[in-house]
Amino acid sequence: MTQARAGGHGGHDKRRVLCVTSNYPRWEGDSTTPFVQHLAQDLLALGWEVDVLAPHAPSAASREQLNGISVDRFHYLWPERLETVCYQGGALLNLQKNKLNYLKLPALVFFQWTAIVKRLLSGHYDLLHSHWILPQGFTGVLAARPFNLPHVVTVHGSDAFALKGELLSKFKAFSLMGADAVTVNSSATRQQVLAIAPELTALSLIPMGIALNQPNPDRVAQLRQQFRGDQGPLLIYVGRLVEQKGIGDLLRAVALLSQTLTDCRLLILGEGPWRDALVSLADRLGISQRVSFIGWVEPSDVPNYLAAADIFVGPSKQMPDGSTEAQGLSFIEAMQAGTPVIATDVGGIGDTVKHEETGLLVPQDDPGAIAGSVLRLLSEPQLADKLIFQAKQATKHYTREATAVQFAQLFDAMLHHKSHRS
Structure with a gap:
């Protein structure tokens, strides 16, 4: 099988990439994590034409233009209410929540593969970009090879750390080794x-990367007045409410701190299946009046919440199945907002949060260590100022623009290599 039209950018002005993902905003204002969408938008700004192919979800449009990006959502089950493998926290979480979703995986894989092949047959694309090893990396390898199309697989972490087992590991190895490049x-x-x-x-x-949204001073002042006690501190967590994030340890740390800090309060931003359990835990610990569950917040408002807080705490865990915090964009967002960071030393967090340089690291499952680090930052303002300054400097390497430029350079190198092979 050959392409209907030669790839490369000799026959058209823009370089064209098909982005295949299992996680993408289903509609404007959706709470689905938008980092794949941000990369697509930023590549568009750099001169790439980006089309997105994603699984369909109930109530989502089958095809639309979303923030300048053409999004095509393929159906894999009928009626559409059965399409529950993806979104709402991601495929891995949905598989854990409902084992029946495993039975839907063959349909998802088959219809994703056919949807990719259908689009590649148009000869419209110069490159295929698959987000996550499974299933996108796997279906991407099978689809791209017959077309001799450069194929990049991007690994976001959950796909590498979890999904263990001999058979799944073989599928993952096949997908990684079959790609032309892996990020x-x-x-x-x-x-x-x-x-x-x-x-x-x-x-x-x-x-x-993250967007460099500067906090609005008036909004920050409003939030501090609304949520912070007279003496403080105001702690904050931003992210999904799932077991892996370790929020229970943060609540226990607040209970410890409340014994000496009468105005210690906590903001929890985000949604997830553990919300009810966390609300119950706060009640049992006697700190319900100190904890505010804010829910999902518009991304443009998150920097204001972060800047309003005194300390950001991210107590993530490495779970028994190996899943953990692969990178942690919320840590970088807090650093950029000028809020000192306390984090657990798991997964990829240590790439950005370096102990006593850009934040404080503590062991997982240790509320006492979290509480001790909070007290340390409060009693050592010079340390807190140093961490804030150095963290802000470090975030310059983690912007959306920097990420898009690196991907564009990789894509260009692959197209250049292909043109020399042809």
Whole structure:
């Protein structure tokens, strides 16, 4: 099988990439994590034409233009209410929540593969970009090979750290070794990828970036007045409410701190299946009046919440199945907002949060260590100021623009290499 039209950018002005993902905003204002969308938009700004192919979800449009990006959502089950493998926290979480979703995976894989092939037959694309090893990396390898189309697999972490087992590991190794290039978002993810495919050489570390949204001083002042006690401190967590994030340890740390800090309060931003359990835990710990569950917040408002807080705490865990925090964009967002960071030393967090340089690291499952670090930052303002300054400097390497430029350079190199082979 050959392409209907030669790739490269000799026959058209823009270079064209088909982005295949299982996680993409389903509609304007959706709470789905938008980092794949941000990369697509930023590549568009750099001169790439980007089309997105994603699984359909109930109530989502089958095809639309979303923030300048053409999004095509393929159906894989009928009626559409059965399409529950993806979104709402991601495929991995949905598989854990409902084992029946495993029965839907063959349909998802088959219809994703046919949807990719259908689009590649148009000869419209110069490159295929698959987000996550499974299933996108797998279906991408099968689809791209017959077209001799350059194929990049981006590993976001959950796909490498979890989904263990001999058969799944073989599928992952096949997908990684079959790609023309593989990118990872942290040194921890890179280590895990090399454990799966030790002979992999076409491997690049390109962390996902954040938007440099400056906090609004008036909004920050309003939030501090609304949520912070007279004496403080105001702690904050931003992210999904799932077991892996370790929020229960943060609540226990607040209970410890409340014994000496009468105005210690906590903001929790985000949604997830553990919300009710966390609300109950706060009640049992006697700190319900100190904890505010804010829910999902518009991304443009998150920097204001972060800047309003005194300390950001991210107590993530490494779970028994190996899943962990592969990179942690919320840590970088807090650093950029000028809020001191306390984090657990797991996964890829240490790439950005370096102990006593850009934040404080503590062991997982240790509320006492979290509480001790909070007290340390409060009693050592010079340390807090140093961490804030150095963290802000470090975030300059983690912007959306920097990420998009690195991906564009990789894509260009692959197209250049292909044109010399042809």
